[in-house]
Amino acid sequence: MTTTTEKSVNPQAGKAGTPLLEVRDLHVEFRTRDGVAKAVNGVNYSVSAGETLAVLGESGSGKSVTAQAIMGILDSPPGFVTQGQINFQGRDLLKLSEKERRRIRGAKMAMIFQDALSSLNPVLTVGYQLGEMFRVHQGMSRKDAKAKAIELMDRVRIPAARERVNDYPHQFSGGMRQRIMIAMALALEPDLIIADEPTTALDVTVQAQVMDLLAELQREYHMGLILITHDLGVVADVADKIAVMYAGRIVETAPVHELYKQPAHPYTRGLLDSIPRLDQKGQELYAIKGLPPNLLRIPSGCAFNPRCPMAQDVCRTDIPVLHPVTDSRGSACHFWKETLDG
Amino acid sequence: MAEPILEVRDLVKHFPLTQGVLLKKQIGAVKAVDGVSFDLLRGETLGIVGESGCGKSTLAKVLMNLERATSGQVLYKGEDISRLSGRALKAVRRNIQMVFQDPYTSLNPRMTVGDIIGEPFEIHPEVAPKGDRRRAVQDLLDVVGLNPEYINRYPHQFSGGQRQRIGIARGLALRPEVIIADEPVSALDVSVQAQVVNLLEKLQDEFELSYMFIAHDLSIVRHISDRVGVMYLGKMVEIGTDTQIYDHPTHPYTQALLSAVPVPDPEAREGRERIILQGDVPSPANPPSGCRFRTRCWKAQEKCAQEVPLLAVPQVLSGPAAHDSACHFAEEKDVVGAA
């Protein structure tokens, strides 16, 4: 396998000022009994304040692992960050002590998970858990913390917040629980929010409510938002730019509109072609052949080559760098020009 | 029009809520399915959509006789199968099979793929003589696009998409006429979903199957279905052909559901009107009176709280768009932007 150093320009760099968060050449591996699973293999991305970056990928693409590494909540062992930098507000998080990182977590960056029910403690009231943020981080009194909790619940539009502040998590519906998770993430007004499949577990009609709320609050607080999802539809709604991940690498990155209109990587193109449309009845679906790669044995060269309709010999030997397609776009495909035209 | 192979008549499934340890006292019921009627025609795919708690999965279980119906009928070729048991039920099971949602829990982890796909033959030995079974299992693996040499492997050695193919092969083994698929692709990765949807379509042509395809993903349902039924809180609120439902929806719930679907096309998105429903689905243990959707409906009036709307063709509809809708104030509204 040839290793190519990714010297190519990061299409996101050069945007006005330094970005809020910049991930550089991040590598994460999991040491399991079956071998070393290379979950993240040189990821670069950045988010500015007020910007929404969608990280799109399937299971095993490394999208969640990257987020866990940023938050510093990677299970270690078996997970290890082996290389790279995570620059957040000018500091490399990987060089900080656990104590310093803990101070950043919650206060400066917060995370929203897919499964709200298991992220909330079932034996404590929602108000107590929301108030805890203020008591622990700001040393607020019990009474003030509760008032703050009610205010937050109002913020995320939970009806009758004053009455419901003493309810337990299981007394709320799925959508309401996700709102509570959002409230918790917002509590200390962080600069960055990472939302990992925040609406996947919710019903379609509730998904729309929650996604709207998240987007609105992000604008209001001028936060950076990293939205991790597998759903091309959700992304289209709220993201400014997209990074598509495959086998632990970013294979394409682009502003939302451009990516949907004209993908520059065969994987992105395949994904877009393989989802049926709501507004018309199509013919047989295009299906990307094969299976997502086994991270213990990532194919040599371009990891997508066994499934790629355009693969040539070079794809089996050389790992493609993220070629700059335009100022704001990149594609990690040897044949990005052909893909873009085709 | 093809003849119906399954006729569902006023089907009800209530799960009793009990209190007490030794002497159980019924204190209420979860009305999971509450008076649903429809036909499944031979060779067609009927999509059933709805959100969690609408009763679509319970409906599948009742049709499969995995749960006993509280009342109502399920007629298979004219015979009520909802009360069958013992040998008669076993015989019907040959003709109606199921594909499950979760490829990780629907295969016994302690059995080899050969044993899993071969089990239907052990239960119904008349389908394949003993000597032919290994061959039959390998043929099935081949049909669903898996290497027949994998016969001795265990489920955990396969990916989600491959496992779902194994589940489909098991469902096909007895050569059923009807397959009830409960969210068969929702647990799969996007790139694998299309493979499985295509496989299901191919198999339908090959084996003349009738599908009931239950899903919450409206795009996939449109793609695969000939007709679509929309469920809300245990009731069928609208049913019609895919064009009637997607391009001419008349029930406010259907309209809201369709408009909420995130479309992977930012430009198509901008022209669309979005209806964002307020609140959550009420509890099926205590559904609203009259029309069950009225608590979230922007059209709701006095009448909706008092009269249960019937599933029938509304007066405002005529011509090819005419289809059943259970709303007092049904009217067409294009929310998908088909034009």
Place this chain on the structure above:
Amino acid sequence: MPELTKTPVETEVPETGALAAAEPVREKARSLWQDAWRDLRRNPVFIISGLLITFLVVIAIWPGLIASGDPGDCDLAHSLQGSAAGHPFGFDQQGCDVYTRTVFGARASITVGVLATLGSAVLGGVLGGLAGFFGGWWDTLLSRLADVFFGIPILLGGLVFLSLVGGSLWSVITFIVLLGWPQVARIARGAVVTVKQQDYVQAARALGAGSTRMMLRHVLPNAVAPVIVVSTIALGTYISLEATLSFLGVGLRPPTVSWGIDISSASSSFRNAPHMLLYPAGALSITVLAFILLGDAVRDALDPKLR
């Protein structure tokens, strides 16, 4: 009915192709049991406890392999003497050789431990499994019954039961089984209830499988692991329970050789002859520890949450 036809190459190739690329075809079929066994073999805790237990079982069956004497061959002239040539552990009050008695004591402990474990696993497993599988009044009845047995204080119950029926190998085993089965039953019931709700059991029902097939092919193989784990861990505690009862004088009685009895008789002369207590107590502790470690290792290998 149409004939089965070959899948178009389009879908056939990618599946096998990708699999071949991702995993070499030579990959063997591996059942979950084989995986667990592979894990166990690599676990040093399992190797150490396994070797120790093998050794204990061997000397329980053939104590003559490492002890030439007879535990009943005592000479009061040696009473309470320390170690001497040919008698490394010294002598007890009666002048019996402590080494020989310690070696022969393994038999009682292992016999009680293994038989009581088997008894409680089978009884608790079957009753709990049936309760979980069929549910209803049978489940209610059994759960209440198990609660009653849970409520019995172990030592008080042992004292009463064994002084009524008399202490012997079989009465001790019976008593431990009576106390031990509810714990296994509870685990078995929980495991069966969980497995019963799995889709693959529903799938078997949908195919027309009867209760027997569902129980034996689907539920049992998937529910047995937690029962094995809890039983292995319980084995160690059963051995110490036997020793406790024998120590109190209601369990095994002389001339049966048991660590519990020896510890009991040693306790009175601990000050001037500590070796009498040390060796049987040490053997007991090591044995109990070995079984508990084995149970831990087995749990790690079988626990699906860690897989």
